[in-house]
Structures are given as structure tokens and as C-alpha cells.
Amino acid sequence: MTTLFTAEPTLGTRIAWDASSRLEVLDQLEAEAIHIIREVVAEFERPVLLFSGGKDSVVVLHLARKAFWPGRVPFPVLHVDTGHNFPEVLAFRDETVARLGIRLEVARVQEYLDDGRLQERADRTRNPLQTQPLLDAIAAGRHDAVFGGARRDEDKARAKERILSLRDEFGQWDPRNQRPELWSLYNGRHTPGQHVRAFPISNWTELDVWRYLERERIELPPLYFAHEREVFRRDGMWRAVGEHSLPRPDEPVERRTVRYRTVGDMSCTGAVESDAADLAAVTAEVAASTLTERGATRADDRISEAAMEDRKKDGYF
Incomplete structure (x- = not known):
């Protein structure tokens, strides 16, 4: 087994590292x-x-x-x-x-x-x-x-x-x-x-992001975890009822337990039904999901097949 040594740490000790470790x-x-x-x-x-x-x-x-x-x-x-x-x-x-x-x-x-x-x-x-x-x-x-x-x-x-x-x-x-x-x-x-x-x-x-959030115990906005909210169905997504997100006459308002996988503009971001109320539960839920977060919950990415690329070419994130 080959043993290598790191450069001198700040505390003056030497740390052995096994080259076969990962x-x-x-x-x-x-x-x-x-x-x-x-x-x-x-x-x-x-x-x-x-x-x-x-x-x-x-x-x-x-x-x-x-x-x-x-x-x-x-x-x-x-x-x-x-x-x-x-x-x-x-x-x-x-x-x-x-x-x-x-x-x-x-x-x-x-x-x-x-x-x-x-x-x-x-x-x-x-x-x-x-x-x-x-x-x-x-x-x-x-x-x-x-x-x-x-x-x-x-x-x-x-x-x-x-x-x-x-x-x-x-x-x-x-x-x-x-x-x-x-x-x-x-x-x-x-x-x-x-x-x-x-x-x-x-x-x-x-x-990876959710596993890291769980490992590091990083705080997040409460929207990422399951909570009851008034929502309505549009384009296959649950939209929150709010000042900038109002249902049409044919879109009944329901109260459901939901959470958000991404938290963009209220007018184009949908929630998913979920009972995952903590980091461990969300991590397990994401591991089982077959849909990407943007594909499942972002209406702005459905404007066209190349919606994201068109916006990026103009200078978007």
C-alpha cells in the first residue's frame, strides 16, 4: 500500500493519505x-x-x-x-x-x-x-x-x-x-x-443537491417542504393562489398538501403533491422521481422546445 503525504497543514501536523482510498x-x-x-x-x-x-x-x-x-x-x-x-x-x-x-x-x-x-x-x-x-x-x-x-x-x-x-x-x-x-x-x-x-x-x-443539503443541514425556505396551500390545476401543474397567480373561472381552487421543487416566479412555477416535510424525506422523494424539476414545475420552459436556449442566448441565467 502506497502512502502519500499532503503539504504541511496549518496546524503543523502531517496527514497520511491512502492512495487507494476514494x-x-x-x-x-x-x-x-x-x-x-x-x-x-x-x-x-x-x-x-x-x-x-x-x-x-x-x-x-x-x-x-x-x-x-x-x-x-x-x-x-x-x-x-x-x-x-x-x-x-x-x-x-x-x-x-x-x-x-x-x-x-x-x-x-x-x-x-x-x-x-x-x-x-x-x-x-x-x-x-x-x-x-x-x-x-x-x-x-x-x-x-x-x-x-x-x-x-x-x-x-x-x-x-x-x-x-x-x-x-x-x-x-x-x-x-x-x-x-x-x-x-x-x-x-x-x-x-x-x-x-x-x-x-x-x-x-x-x-446531489438534496443529499448535500441533508448532509450539511442547510436551511431553506419553507416552500421546499410539504405544507397545505390553496392551489388550482393548470397545464398539468398545481399553481398557488396569490396576487400574481389567479385561477380562471374554470379552474376550481383546492386545498392540498404540496411542496415546491424550484421556487421561481409565482406566475409560472408549479407545486407537486407531496408529504415530504424534511430534508431526508425530500431526498428520498427526489431519488424516486422520473421527471426533472424544471420539466415538472416550470411553465416558462414550455413556451417552446428551445425556450431556455433562446433566453440564454439573450443573456439569461
């Missing part, structure tokens, strides 16, 4: 993500993290805290608020940044609608309207790197992404202009006006 999958994914986060912070001047309060952005923020512990996270977080977000998620977002002492930047879609820079869609869905506020916020903050919680398993367009994904001077993405990423080497070169989107959990699956 890290657990979650340990490998965590190590890769922390490496990516540190590489980006070392290479770029003004990174920012997209933080909505959703589970994926919560995981990336947790990884950033680990990457720089015991210091603070050395960059701000940015949220594009559609004005139709779940109140519970916004409350969680605000409590989290206040507790961690992180600066929050908010770009508001409503301001763009109020001054005429954007127009409300006929279907009242605001997710596709986030692109311009996002790009303007990136420009205003002079952010040259933007961390996101996108994963390749979510959508075929996101499966085309590299971990470091170049955006041109208009904030747009060209799937044909992707750089090779061999041996964990990431090319962050860009010219003035361009920026890079960085996806530390690109190689994670939804199940």
Missing part, C-alpha cells in the same frame, strides 16, 4: 466546486453571486462560505426580483444576507415596467423579463464574473454550458463558442465589456 461523491463535488469558486475569485476583479434564495443558489453560497472560511464571502450577491416572487423566499433571502453580513444588490423588473423599458407579457409571466435588468446590473456593478447555480441536468441548453461560460459585450451566449475545459483548467480570459458566468455546481444533479 472520496465520497459529495466530497468530490464539493471539492470541485470550492476549487472553481477560489479560481474565479483569484482571477477576476469583481465577481458576484446570483442569489434568489432558491436551493441551488443557497448551496453555492454555502460552498463560497466554506471556500473562504473563517473569512467572509469576498463578493456581493445579486437578485433579479421579478415582483412576482414568493414572499417566503424573499424573506429568507433578506434574513440570510443579513445574518451573513453580505451585501445584497437587487435589480427589479417592476422598475423597468414602470418606466417603459419593458412591457408586461400577455401571459403575465415575468421570468423572461429578467434578462435586461440582469445585464444592466452586471454592467452597473462592473462585474466581470457572475456565479450561478445552474446545473447541466436541468435542461438541454444548460447541458451545453461550460463551467466558465463567456458572455460577449452584449451579455449574450453563443453555444458554438465554448472553450474546452480539460484537466480542471478553466479559461477566464475576456476583453473589456465581456464577462464570464461561472457554474460551480454544473456537474451536480438535483439528487
